[in-house]
Amino acid sequence: MKKLKNIPKFNSEDEEREFWQNSDSTEYLDWEKSALASFVNLKPSTKTISLRLPGTMLDEIKNLANKRDVPYQSLIKIILKERIDREYRVSN
Numbered sequence: 001m002k003k004l005k006n007i008p009k010f011n012s013e014d015e016e017r018e019f020w021q022n023s024d025s026t027e028y029l030d031w032e033k034s035a036l037a038s039f040v041n042l043k044p045s046t047k048t049i050s051l052r053l054p055g056t057m058l059d060e061i062k063n064l065a066n067k068r069d070v071p072y073q074s075l076i077k078i079i080l081k082e083r084i085d086r087e088y089r090v091s092n
Contacts (some may be wrong), residue, residue: 004028 005027010016023029053061058072061079065072 004030 007028008019010019047083062072062074068075070078
């Protein structure tokens, strides 16, 4: 068994994210001893934005949301996510 390196202390999530993007985790963790974890109550962080839409478009979104029985802001997020995924599939 090889000696594992100590994981450094990080001053921010951005610093930690950059470290793990540029480091080999097998030098710091013994993945054979890992266990599956479930974070059922974890919510992704969100940011508030201001988005101007034509009134008719917003009305259409609200009508669609009503038909699906979901809040209209949730429907906007669903539609955006579907489109983002489709764009990534096309570009890859």
